[in-house]
Amino acid sequence: MLDTGNTAWILTSASLVLLMTPGLALFYGGMVRAKSVLNMMMMSFGALALISVLWVLWGYSIAFGDDIGGGLLGSPFEFFGLNGLMEDTDAALPTMAFVGFQSVFAIITVALISGAIADRAKFGAWMVFAGIWATVVYFPVAHWVFAFDGDDVVGGWIANDLAAIDFAGGTAVHINAGAAGLALALVLGKRRGFGREAMRPHNLPLVMIGAGLLWFGWFGFNAGSALAADNTASVVWVNTLVATAAATLGWLLVEKMRDGHSTSLGAASGVVAGLVAITPACSAVSPIGAIIIGAVAGALCALAVGLKYKLGYDDSLDVVGVHLVGGLWGTIAIGFLADPAAPAGVESLFFGGSADQLWRQVVGAVAVLAFSFVLTLVIGFVIQKTMGFRLTEDDEVTGIDTVVHAESGYDFASLGSSGSTAPLAGQARAEARNNERTLA
Known part of the structure; x- marks a missing residue:
């Protein structure tokens, strides 16, 4: 029988997550130079438009259709065009509510990648890339991570066979997008003047507004993933709040100790780092564990964003330093900090003395990283050699x-x-x- 309260919560959460993509557009738009702000925002809005359509046509079916390949891929034609999903059923949650909720995850994952190639990518090539990448990378990975076995339905290998915990997308969203951002940054090369010219954010108020909208929307991202207005959603909500707060403090502290100043850009970046890190772990740790995850994420990501200068890749807006590094830390930290008293109910190395969950988390994280990085390199290289990806x-x-x-x-x-x-x-x-x- 339909649970109208849970349905309302999921539809509200979907709307909150949808707001995150315009929030990301503001966040990224403020971070680039004035001559690139509209293009940066258009890359997010372009992803919103394109992935919405692809999700309805075949994306949902690839991600949540019955498995056709050893936990790697759902049937792309089972629910093509959402065929057969509009009927009223006796289920507690309408399928279309779940379809809508998952669609906005796909949208923002693609949009996140754009920050790595700011200032130098053709918009048309970006749109072609977005469609191909979503189809051959995100939709299958979403099947791996989010498609659980059900009645007469076989899901993905990470969710079921490996049993790694990723409550709301540390692997499928953040490691996935971060690895793709690194690959595209390598394909397109460095911006003209990278490392020699100042490329400061042109509008920090936009960055702060964007970070605020991301934090607000992320409660739908994480707590909505409980798929019910229940105790799990409540624990996740609190863990999301406190981890993000701790990460902001951690980033600001590193800035103060390293540079002598705590900046607004650092505060905004710390917000995002904390949100990224707690996303996979929010159902598995206590609030104290969430504080630890957030504080480490803020400090770790603040240090990691400097890697691009040492290693020589131009990740324009620190997608690698925040999303890849933060996603890896949050995913693997479950193996150290998961509390059996939390809703996920699993033991970890520090709470129960078991390393079983740790290796599962590492395998899941590395698998998504490698898959996304390699396929993105191929897709980006082909586009660059055919229609051209980079501006003159x-x-x-x-x-x-x-x-x-x-x-x-x-x-x-x-x-x-x-x-x-x-x-x-x-x-x-x-x-x-x-x-x-x-x-x-």
Whole structure:
């Protein structure tokens, strides 16, 4: 019989997670230079539009259809176009509510990758990549991690055979996106001037607003994954709050000790690091465990973002340092800090003295990392060699907003003498076309 309370909670949670993608657009948009802000935001909105459609057509079926390949892949045609899922049933939760909830996970996972290639990727190539990557990487990995065996249904190998814990997407979302971001950063190469020129965020208030929206929406991301308005959701909600708070403090402390200043960018980044790390573990640890996971994540990710300068890859907005490193830590930390009293009910090395869960967590994390990294390298390389993925150097210098979208995030020309009096060439052409259509 339909449980209207749980249904309302899942639909509300889905809406909260949907809000995270515009929040990510603001977060990423504020972190890039002014000449790239619109493109950065468009990459998130483009993913939102495209993946929504693909999820309905075949994504949900690949992720949650009956397994056709040893726990690796769901049947892409079983629920093609969500066929057969609209009927009213006696289930406590409508299938379409679950379809909607899982769709927004797919959307934001793809959008997260865009931060690694800011300033230098063609929008059309990004959209082609997003569609291919979602189909051959995210949808199968979602099957591995989120598809549990049921009545006459066989699910994914990580969820069932390996029995690794990933409550809300540490592997499927964050390790997956972080590994893909690293691969794409290697394929596209460094931004012009990387390591020599200052590439500071152009609008820190946007970054802070985006981080706030991500934190708000993440309660739907994590607590909604309980699929019920129950005790598990309540424990997860509290763990999500406190881990994120601890990570923010951890990041700020590292900044203060290392640089002498605690920054707003650090606070916003610490928020995201804590959210990433607690995502897989939020049902398996106590609030004290959540604080430990968050504090370590904040400090660890604050240190990890500097790796790109030492190792020579250009991860523009620290997708690797935050999502890959934070996702790995949060996933593996379950093996050390899982508390049998938490809803997941598993023992760990420090709570029960068992290393059984630890090896399961490591195997799941490494498997997703390797799969995503290798396939993303292949997809990115093929796109680069065919249609071209990276902008030309001249276009990158001019600014991707002007070249690709014929727009500017900030119309300084309208300010008269306080800004440039010459409209951008692309913008002028677009305005001329609009005037012609109006006169016609």
